[in-house]
Amino acid sequence: MTGVPILTAAQMRQAEQAAFRAGTDEYALMEIAGRAAAEIIWRAGHRRDTLVLCGPGNNGGDGFVIARLLKERGVPVRVAALCDSRTASAQRARAGWDGPVEDMMIAAPAVQLVDALFGTGLSRGLEDAVAARLCWLAEDAALTFAVDLPSGVETDSGALLSAVPHFGLCIALGAYKPAHLLHPAAGLVDRLVLADLGIELPSHVHRLGPAELTAPGADSHKYTRGLVAVIGGAMPGASLLASIAAARSGAGSVRRYAHDLPSAGPHAIVHRQFDDIDEVTGLVSDERVGALLVGPGLGLDAKAAALLDVALSSAHPLVLDADALTLLARKDRPLPPDSILTPHEGEFHRLFGVLPGSKIDRARSAARSSGAVVIYKGPDSVIAAPDGRVAVASGMSSWLSTAGTGDVLAGLVAGRLAVTSDPLRAACEAVWLHGDAARRCGAAFVADDLLDALPAAIAARL
Numbered sequence: 001m002t003g004v005p006i007l008t009a010a011q012m013r014q015a016e017q018a019a020f021r022a023g024t025d026e027y028a029l030m031e032i033a034g035r036a037a038a039e040i041i042w043r044a045g046h047r048r049d050t051l052v053l054c055g056p057g058n059n060g061g062d063g064f065v066i067a068r069l070l071k072e073r074g075v076p077v078r079v080a081a082l083c084d085s086r087t088a089s090a091q092r093a094r095a096g097w098d099g100p101v102e103d104m105m106i107a108a109p110a111v112q113l114v115d116a117l118f119g120t121g122l123s124r125g126l127e128d129a130v131a132a133r134l135c136w137l138a139e140d141a142a143l144t145f146a147v148d149l150p151s152g153v154e155t156d157s158g159a160l161l162s163a164v165p166h167f168g169l170c171i172a173l174g175a176y177k178p179a180h181l182l183h184p185a186a187g188l189v190d191r192l193v194l195a196d197l198g199i200e201l202p203s204h205v206h207r208l209g210p211a212e213l214t215a216p217g218a219d220s221h222k223y224t225r226g227l228v229a230v231i232g233g234a235m236p237g238a239s240l241l242a243s244i245a246a247a248r249s250g251a252g253s254v255r256r257y258a259h260d261l262p263s264a265g266p267h268a269i270v271h272r273q274f275d276d277i278d279e280v281t282g283l284v285s286d287e288r289v290g291a292l293l294v295g296p297g298l299g300l301d302a303k304a305a306a307l308l309d310v311a312l313s314s315a316h317p318l319v320l321d322a323d324a325l326t327l328l329a330r331k332d333r334p335l336p337p338d339s340i341l342t343p344h345e346g347e348f349h350r351l352f353g354v355l356p357g358s359k360i361d362r363a364r365s366a367a368r369s370s371g372a373v374v375i376y377k378g379p380d381s382v383i384a385a386p387d388g389r390v391a392v393a394s395g396m397s398s399w400l401s402t403a404g405t406g407d408v409l410a411g412l413v414a415g416r417l418a419v420t421s422d423p424l425r426a427a428c429e430a431v432w433l434h435g436d437a438a439r440r441c442g443a444a445f446v447a448d449d450l451l452d453a454l455p456a457a458i459a460a461r462l
């Protein structure tokens with residue numbers, strides 16, 4: 001899986017400890033972190049009146065290093081602290097700052113604000129007065145920078161433990177943490193930049209990286225490129241959107257089985273009308289089907305439940321979306337191998353109940369218990385495999401929050417599954433292409449527009 005690792009606070013501490021055991025000096029690492037952050041602020045900032053807020057721990061220590069280095073480069077810097085520095089490294093960094101240290105609660109605002117109050121060591125919300133002061137200083141600043149994390153966000157979940165202001169730029173130190181990508185915390189940062197500290201970061205969780213696709217080989221034909229079957233239901237538009245997305249995903253061939261026949265194209269999709277369940281059973285029995293999609297527009301009545309049973313009885317890798325997920329929650333049937341579930345928040349709760357932990361933890365538990373790859377959708381989509389690997393997609397266009405975009409994603413997922421036969425890879429590729437198509441569509445698009453943007457999104461990743 002490609003992409004930058006995402007580490008929890010505890011994993012970050014372990015990686016840091018491993019680096020210390022391997023000979024890295026503790027204070028030297030703070031210097032590296034502070035230098036990297038100062039460089040980013042220098043490049044992105046206005047080089048004007050700057051206030052650096054320093055907390056008691058190593059995040060505050062980073063702040064003192066940043067203040068010293070910006071001052072050396074001619075930026076007018078003031079430092080304000082919340083209290084004394086408590087760690088040896090932070091005390092050393094503070095000793096390296098040759099200016100005064102103001103009291104944060106009475107310090108005047110500045111054009112640029114650097115928040116180095118708390119990072120991965122935050123254990124509870126900031127006191128109300130401190131959080132209010134931070135928000136006030138941030139509101140008054142033209143540019144705001146968060147060092148490692150905005151102070152007040154829970155590192156591992158992205159929850160807000162106290163009031164947190166909006167930041168223009170957050171400098172993630174060493175690795176991304178869940179709060180950089182999970183909402184609500186991720187929504188409080190306009191731009192996220194990673195500062196590489198050169199430490200080894202083992203993790204099964206990554207930020208979703210760009211899809212890496214290949215064009216069909218010279219010897220390929222429509223069946224070797226993947227056959228997708230889509231079962232339609234009560235609302236034909238949804239399964240049509242999904243079928244067209246599958247057809248534009250790079251798959252070789254798409255068949256749609258439904259009660260209706262569409263009045264318009266694309267004519268490349270083969271439509272088969274059926275009247276009873278036995279007919280569908282026969283239609284989906286084709287061994288060449290590489291992915292069978294059920295759910296978009298399926299409905300929730302007995303007929304829909306029977307169609308889902310047909311799919312579950314087939315041996316094809318399934319992509320279950322929308323109504324199929326709601327119906328699945330009422331059943332206790334195993335899924336065929338290599339299947340993919342694509343729930344949004346409501347469907348996830350119906351299917352898996354209330355699970356503990358962050359969205360990453362919940363997606364991972366769901367993948368493990370269902371044996372399927374789970375795409376837990378939203379502004380932060382978490383893709384989890386049963387073996388524990390996870391990719392987190394963040395920063396996608398919020399214009400995706402419109403009807404039918406989930407149907408397009410489901411079709412794309414089925415298409416990529418038929419092409420790759422690898423459910424985790426297919427899910428990652430589909431989520432990436434969906435997000436890129438949305439970016440190309442700009443503002444106020446409808447789900448149908450995504451279909452037209454798909455070939456360009458694919459071409460960009462060949």
Ligand SMILES: NC(=O)C1=CN([C@@H]2O[C@H](COP(=O)(O)OP(=O)(O)OC[C@H]3O[C@@H](n4cnc5c(N)ncnc54)[C@H](OP(=O)(O)O)[C@@H]3O)[C@@H](O)[C@H]2O)[C@@H](O)CC1
Pocket residue numbers: 012013016029030033055056057058059060061062086087117118119120121122123124125126127147148149173174197199
């Ligand atoms: N990992 C790496 O590779 C590197 C990490 N680096 C940096 O280290 C940062 C982590 O540092 P850290 O562990 O010292 O934690 P940090 O966030 O500064 O705060 C902990 C202190 O705050 C206190 N405290 C907590 N909550 C509080 C509250 N609500 N209100 C008041 N106090 C509260 C807490 O005390 P306690 O919870 O015990 O009361 C403790 O004293 C990391 O984010 C990055 O910036 C880089 O320097 C080098 C490379």
Ligand SMILES: Nc1ncnc2c1ncn2[C@@H]1O[C@H](COP(=O)(O)OP(=O)(O)O)[C@@H](O)[C@H]1O
Pocket residue numbers: 322344377378379380381396397398399400401402403404405406407408409434
């Ligand atoms: N605010 C948002 N920002 C980015 N992506 C979003 C946002 N809201 C929804 N999405 C994405 O849009 C799609 C919506 O899917 P879904 O909820 O199933 O909608 P529908 O059923 O109407 O097709 C998902 O891929 C989801 O990740």
Ligand SMILES: [K+]
Pocket residue numbers: 059115116117118119146147148149150151
């Ligand atoms: K911070």
